Amino acid sequence: MVNSIGIFLYLLFKTNNMKLKIISAALIGLVIYSCSPKIAPQVAEARTEAVADVKPTLPPDIAEGKGIFENNCAKCHKLYDPKSYSRQNWIPILYDMQKKAHLSDAEIDKVLAYVSYQ
Numbered sequence: 001m002v003n004s005i006g007i008f009l010y011l012l013f014k015t016n017n018m019k020l021k022i023i024s025a026a027l028i029g030l031v032i033y034s035c036s037p038k039i040a041p042q043v044a045e046a047r048t049e050a051v052a053d054v055k056p057t058l059p060p061d062i063a064e065g066k067g068i069f070e071n072n073c074a075k076c077h078k079l080y081d082p083k084s085y086s087r088q089n090w091i092p093i094l095y096d097m098q099k100k101a102h103l104s105d106a107e108i109d110k111v112l113a114y115v116s117y118q
């Protein structure tokens with residue numbers, strides 16, 4: 001199929017014969033038209049598979065908090081396991097660590113959302 005399209009395109013651009021150009025263009029149109037209904041369900045199918053393959057991911061804000069946590073919170077000590085502390089215990093710790101890690105309020109809020117997301 002790709003080969004015949006190639007040949008038509010070659011003829012279309014090489015020839016000076018106007019009739020041949022029109023016929024080639026019509027044939028290319030026909031090939032594209034006749035292929036499209038077959039392609040569409042395949043694309044839809046591929047998309048469904050891709051979605052099914054994706055592992056359950058964190059919500060965007062939580063994922064962002066995880067990124068901030070991993071990039072900023074292991075500079076001075078090991079990365080603490082979020083599950084080591086309850087949300088109530090994390091709040092004063094993060095208040096303390098925010099100053100050490102020089103994070104904004106918005107950033108530390110996302111870290112808190114991440115560590116208390118389990």
Ligand code: HEC
Pocket residue numbers: 069072073074075076077080093094096097098100101102103111
């Ligand atoms: C500039 C260095 C530094 C950075 C950056 C830092 N910490 Fe700490 N962290 C410390 C020090 C020092 C201690 C122990 C003394 C203390 O509690 O202040 C500590 C203690 C802790 C503890 C134990 C607290 C307790 O009471 O048991 C946790 C949990 C913790 N950090 C989490 C974090 C998190 C989360 C971040 C990122 C937001 C972070 N740290 C960033 C220096 C840092």
